[in-house]
Amino acid sequence: GAVVSQHPSWVICKSGTSVKIECRSLDFQATTMFWYRQFPKQSLMLMATSNEGSKATYEQGVEKDKFLINHASLTLSTLTVTSAHPEDSSFYICSARDPDRGYGYTFGSGTRLTVV
Amino acid sequence: QQQVKQSPQSLIVQKGGIPIINCAYENTAFDYFPWYQQFPGKGPALLIAIRPDVSEKKEGRFTISFNKSAKQFSLHIMDSQPGDSATYFCAASIGNGNKLVFGAGTILRVKS
Numbered sequence: 001g002a003v004v005s006q007h008p009s010w011v012i013c014k015s016g017t018s019v020k021i022e023c024r025s026l027d028f029q030a031t032t033m034f035w036y037r038q039f040p041k042q043s044l045m046l047m048a049t050s051n052e053g054s055k056a057t058y059e060q061g062v063e064k065d066k067f068l069i070n071h072a073s074l075t076l077s078t079l080t081v082t083s084a085h086p087e088d089s090s091f092y093i094c095s096a097r098d099p100d101r102g103y104g105y106t107f108g109s110g111t112r113l114t115v116v
Numbered sequence: 117q118q119q120v121k122q123s124p125q126s127l128i129v130q131k132g133g134i135p136i137i138n139c140a141y142e143n144t145a146f147d148y149f150p151w152y153q154q155f156p157g158k159g160p161a162l163l164i165a166i167r168p169d170v171s172e173k174k175e176g177r178f179t180i181s182f183n184k185s186a187k188q189f190s191l192h193i194m195d196s197q198p199g200d201s202a203t204y205f206c207a208a209s210i211g212n213g214n215k216l217v218f219g220a221g222t223i224l225r226v227k228s
Contacts, residue, residue, distance in 0.1 A: 006159070041221075042220075042221070044160070095159075102212075106162070107159035109158055109159045110158060
């Protein structure tokens, strides 16, 4: 089946630094990838839609200068949390859809970000 | 209009029981309704999904019932096992490749 790899699985960084999270589709090409944020015991909140070769579309209330998304190839999207603060600590998850496999969306394994 | 309302928030059943999780939506443009299972510290995994042109879909021990007129759909887990203990999310989307709208999630615990 479609495989989405997310890296790193966890990261700890200091306040004020930037962190990059990678999302790769391993066995298919994804023109669109999605980035979610999840707080403990809560649902997934869509942050942005990443489009290959063009600017990402951010959901209302998500700071695009804070959460930089780059989708430079059909198999890689990156999320960079810039000038991270403790309130950015969360579980970040990406997803993508293999267009040859119908409607199903595959999720990455997630990245636990802790800002200290 | 874009919300998907999920209930219950949490559920405890005995091994072998049939937990039922319900979701309701308002937007009739939704045409894809998946269910995801998530274990702690992991990303969601697709369990089963349904399109509005069918009323029921079964895959293994998981069944989706879909009521288009009531704008509701539910997940049934047959012969539940302790390994099914996880958080379950319903979702919906419009069209192919568009963003998913998630329900709030249901924490299921299956007691052995």
